[in-house]
Amino acid sequence: MRNPFTQLGFITIALILLLGCSSTGGKYENSDNTAYLDGEGKRRGLFGGRKKKKSAALQNPNINIRVDPSLARSLTYSRVRTDGPFIAMTFDDGPHPVHTPRLLDILKRRNIRATFFVVGTNARRYPQLIRRIIAEGHEIGNHTVNHKYLNRISVEQARAEVLGCEKAIVAACGVKPRILRPPGGHINDRIKVWLKKEFGYSTIMWAVDPEDWKRPGSDVVARRIISETDPGEIVLAHDIHGPTIAAMPRALDGLLANGYRFVTVSQLIAIERRSIATRSGYDDNLLSSSIHFTGQKQVR
Numbered sequence: 001m002r003n004p005f006t007q008l009g010f011i012t013i014a015l016i017l018l019l020g021c022s023s024t025g026g027k028y029e030n031s032d033n034t035a036y037l038d039g040e041g042k043r044r045g046l047f048g049g050r051k052k053k054k055s056a057a058l059q060n061p062n063i064n065i066r067v068d069p070s071l072a073r074s075l076t077y078s079r080v081r082t083d084g085p086f087i088a089m090t091f092d093d094g095p096h097p098v099h100t101p102r103l104l105d106i107l108k109r110r111n112i113r114a115t116f117f118v119v120g121t122n123a124r125r126y127p128q129l130i131r132r133i134i135a136e137g138h139e140i141g142n143h144t145v146n147h148k149y150l151n152r153i154s155v156e157q158a159r160a161e162v163l164g165c166e167k168a169i170v171a172a173c174g175v176k177p178r179i180l181r182p183p184g185g186h187i188n189d190r191i192k193v194w195l196k197k198e199f200g201y202s203t204i205m206w207a208v209d210p211e212d213w214k215r216p217g218s219d220v221v222a223r224r225i226i227s228e229t230d231p232g233e234i235v236l237a238h239d240i241h242g243p244t245i246a247a248m249p250r251a252l253d254g255l256l257a258n259g260y261r262f263v264t265v266s267q268l269i270a271i272e273r274r275s276i277a278t279r280s281g282y283d284d285n286l287l288s289s290s291i292h293f294t295g296q297k298q299v300r
């Protein structure tokens, strides 16, 4: 490392990597002025993202987990059993033309992949955001066309809600969703079986609910997410509320600092399967002993 030529080599490689990252998704950033605003509301310059030492210190590692939807054995998930520090952030009810791009910027700076349960009407209205979500490595799930409570409508209506949202997602990005979150969490076992049998959907609930939709304030949302999340859990939030987006930098950095690692819902499901199959965890060093948990679940 003391050799100046070796050092120069490292610097060159680092610069190439940084330039490569910053060019990803650039076309989307240029297409919408709001996308230039990062999560903290500061305007980024051409190379602004690289000047922020704070975000560089808290980065989710690259986590390559092969997703095979056919191996999602359970009808429903709110958490998985895992030996690792893996969690899944989920965002419902978008995409939103202002808040979702801000959130995507926040996630990108931290190398975090999340899961978006989109409403069909919004997917139709903002297909470019659906494409951006997929292009940046996130997962998209079905949240019905009109945010209808599935246990309060007929089977025919429920079918139209599920298929309508699926069609809107596929039309926008060409990727068929494999997971569904019932609007309002309203569902029963009979509908879960029906969703699995007829459409192949796993029903995704949540283990952590900061109740951000009640707008308790960004501080409260961030604190609840950090203090209530345990390994293997699915966290609920909504990317249609400004204060929720404002809470995310602190919430995500807090979880990263506590040793948590972010994956998509389908990756989390794949992790559970592997964990049970091998019982020894992973070979990708993510279970290093340096990872520790300080987050304690609060009883509210």
Ligand SMILES: [Zn+2]
Binding pocket: 092, 093, 143, 147, 183, 184
């Ligand atoms: Zn919803």
